[in-house]
Amino acid sequence: MTAPPAPDRDTESGPFWQGLAQHRLLLQECPACRRRRFPRMPTCPYCGTDGGEEVEPPGTGTVYSWVRVERALTPAAADQVPYCVATVDLDGGGRIHGRLEPPAAARIGMAVTPVYVDHDDWTELRFAGPEGGG
Amino acid sequence: MRAAVAGVGYTAFSRDSGRSVLSLATEACRRAVDDAGLDVAAVDGIASFRVMDDSVPAQAVATTLALPGLRFSVDADMGGQAPCYLVWLAAMAVETGRARNVLVYRALNGRSGARVGTMRFGGMGAQFRYPIGYDAYMMYVAMWAQRFVYETGQGEEDLAAVAVAQRAYAVDNDRAVRRRPLTLQDYLAAPHVVHPFRADDCTVEVDGACAVLVTSLEQARDLRHPPAVVASGAYRAGPRPGLDIGDHALWDDYTRNYTSHLRDDLFGAAGLTPGDVQVAQIYDCFTSTVLIGLEGLGLCERGGSGAFVRSGATTLAGRLPTNTHGGLLSEGYLHGMNTVGEAVLQVQGRGGSRQAARHEVAAVTSGALMDGSALILTADR
Ligand SMILES: [Zn+2]
Numbered sequence: 001m002t003a004p005p006a007p008d009r010d011t012e013s014g015p016f017w018q019g020l021a022q023h024r025l026l027l028q029e030c031p032a033c034r035r036r037r038f039p040r041m042p043t044c045p046y047c048g049t050d051g052g053e054e055v056e057p058p059g060t061g062t063v064y065s066w067v068r069v070e071r072a073l074t075p076a077a078a079d080q081v082p083y084c085v086a087t088v089d090l091d092g093g094g095r096i097h098g099r100l101e102p103p104a105a106a107r108i109g110m111a112v113t114p115v116y117v118d119h120d121d122w123t124e125l126r127f128a129g130p131e132g133g134g
Numbered sequence: 135m136r137a138a139v140a141g142v143g144y145t146a147f148s149r150d151s152g153r154s155v156l157s158l159a160t161e162a163c164r165r166a167v168d169d170a171g172l173d174v175a176a177v178d179g180i181a182s183f184r185v186m187d188d189s190v191p192a193q194a195v196a197t198t199l200a201l202p203g204l205r206f207s208v209d210a211d212m213g214g215q216a217p218c219y220l221v222w223l224a225a226m227a228v229e230t231g232r233a234r235n236v237l238v239y240r241a242l243n244g245r246s247g248a249r250v251g252t253m254r255f256g257g258m259g260a261q262f263r264y265p266i267g268y269d270a271y272m273m274y275v276a277m278w279a280q281r282f283v284y285e286t287g288q289g290e291e292d293l294a295a296v297a298v299a300q301r302a303y304a305v306d307n308d309r310a311v312r313r314r315p316l317t318l319q320d321y322l323a324a325p326h327v328v329h330p331f332r333a334d335d336c337t338v339e340v341d342g343a344c345a346v347l348v349t350s351l352e353q354a355r356d357l358r359h360p361p362a363v364v365a366s367g368a369y370r371a372g373p374r375p376g377l378d379i380g381d382h383a384l385w386d387d388y389t390r391n392y393t394s395h396l397r398d399d400l401f402g403a404a405g406l407t408p409g410d411v412q413v414a415q416i417y418d419c420f421t422s423t424v425l426i427g428l429e430g431l432g433l434c435e436r437g438g439s440g441a442f443v444r445s446g447a448t449t450l451a452g453r454l455p456t457n458t459h460g461g462l463l464s465e466g467y468l469h470g471m472n473t474v475g476e477a478v479l480q481v482q483g484r485g486g487s488r489q490a491a492r493h494e495v496a497a498v499t500s501g502a503l504m505d506g507s508a509l510i511l512t513a514d515r
Pocket of ligand 1: 030031032033034035044045046047048049
């Protein structure tokens, strides 16, 4: 299998990737309005308050939407199809995209649990449906 | 002073132009000026846009057109959100006397050169998408489409209806790249590429250029064709449009795009309502954006866009002829500049065999997701 490209981390995103490497999901929560956010950024995108408090939700959530790649759009993806990417509304707040397994099980409203997949130099957050997978 | 679009210019659309982007841009701009019947030396403004540096800047076209000078120049780092926005900016420059005659163009070798379909959209959010294989614009629009059809109670036959209706227009359009007739059965027989999209849900990338000439209404009345008056324009991004063009993790509602947000500004400034629109040109990099756009602008009811298209309402015989060039789906992906061009031709009554019978008020949109723009063009009345 072709190794996926490692993420181009930056100053803002560093703690997120470091957390995944330890199989922990770290999100920022606004100290004023208490909304959680992803991706990481220096202010709250809901109320503008500076900073964020680190929270560690369980990574469970609900599928808001999904797509299934059935024909590879790039040569790198040729040996991975079919695969599914879901938009997941995390329990406690925050929305994130991740691979959903197994791809055939995808449906909106489905409860999912986190799966941490270690690659050579980064860790990926995936999600598993009730039928398992991962 | 009011502004109007007076001319439209196109190059041929092809899969391999064999030409420079600068040559394509120059040809389309010159054709737009000639179409209007204006002396090119009177052009004093140019606006264009590009995605990931895939085009040439306005100053280069000012040079190749041998213009005496520019009073207005914009190179927007935007995709398909830009065409209506730039025409609106040009109209405001003309209305306020800052410029007299402004060209707005899009030029690219979008097929033989860098292709948006597989282009990497860099930016701060890219690190969260590319490593997980969420790596094509098609996937982002598909993610919205999946939620949209689910939440509004629609389905694959509604997406299909858009592709089928628009292809019927393209059959009669010499400029269109896809002209083979398409039936619902053909559509459904094809496999998914990225569920819920099949190949016929997707635009066709091309090499080419399109330009329009914006001038004062007063001057447009003395030129070759009837003016297409810029009655209003609007740009809107909703809250939390994200870190870059492909980042929608913070967008709340994938069933409503910028069209829902700009509708009141757009119609309010024109003193019109959605019910007044006689021709619509809705941005369609994918079929779903037509449905979301028709609903967002209030041209049909929420959840009713698929039934609206399936009823024949968007055909020439229907209540609201829509995407009469075949759209980006069939004519080709000039990132919505050709969508504006078609609206101008319709308002001017120059649609030929694709001309809508009622064409005094046209709505045009630019963009698919978090932000975008729109215009109301009207006949001179
Ligand atoms: Zn806040």
